[in-house]
Amino acid sequence: MREREVDAQGRSYATGRRKDAVARVWIKPGSGKITVNGRDQEVYFARPTLRLVINQPFEVADRSGQYDVIATVKGGGLSGQAGAVKHGISQALSKFEPALRSAVKAAGFLTRDPRVVERKKYGKAKARKSFQFSKR
Template identity: 85%
Template sequence: MSDTDNNSATSLADLDQVAGATTQAPAAPATPLREQELDAHGRAYATGRRKDAIARVWLKPGTGKITVNGRDQEVYFARPTLRLVINQVFDITERRGQYDIVATVKGGGLSGQAGAVKHGISQALTRYEPALRSAVKAAGFLTRDSRVVERKKYGKAKARKSFQFSKR
């Protein structure tokens, strides 16, 4: 091709001329792939699971109050580590104190219930603010932790522990 040919470009500046110098409108703001999912009361609902615990979580804008089974989180989860687990989601997304949480939890122990509430809050937050999904997913909070207690096998003391062997 020669330089006189209209379809040749020798630099990036010439590329606009070759392409026809079409002016494009600025791109629309990045809209999330998902839509906001709210109920009739303006709350986002999600279910969280961990071990044998199942948590139903409702999230709405508020002052940061977290209620679990009708009790405040400080009363229900007395150990600070369990409260830390629940609030991890808000720390990652920098939304601490902006949402009220109402959760009902059944099954399992306190550790499993705290993990279930965290999973439920993560799911509900991404339904209320779909733009936060990538940050929450990157932290691994949207994935259900599938580790459960291994069942006891017959002929064993526990799941894997054997009875003491005696040669005679």
């Protein structure tokens, strides 16, 4: 069995990553309030699908409304940031309650999604798109 990792304030910390976004996440027992970059989740992630993504780890672990989340996230777009926060919450949850690790891992939330934007190549318009062919 894994060791429970909690700091002096009773919080568990983890880093989540997705695409170019990096999220620092702290969770502690509370009423289910999620704060992202000092703003409420409804304000920061206006789209309901993004809020749904963030709450997935709690749904899988049957811990909805039991933890307060404080997250700071940088880089990428909103979708990548939501994925990074989800990854961070999953990691922090498994550190706070090691018994939940198997449920969260089975859902695939502990794995960092390796898909990133492909780089542009020389002699090409974009990563794979070629310039328009001209016969003359």
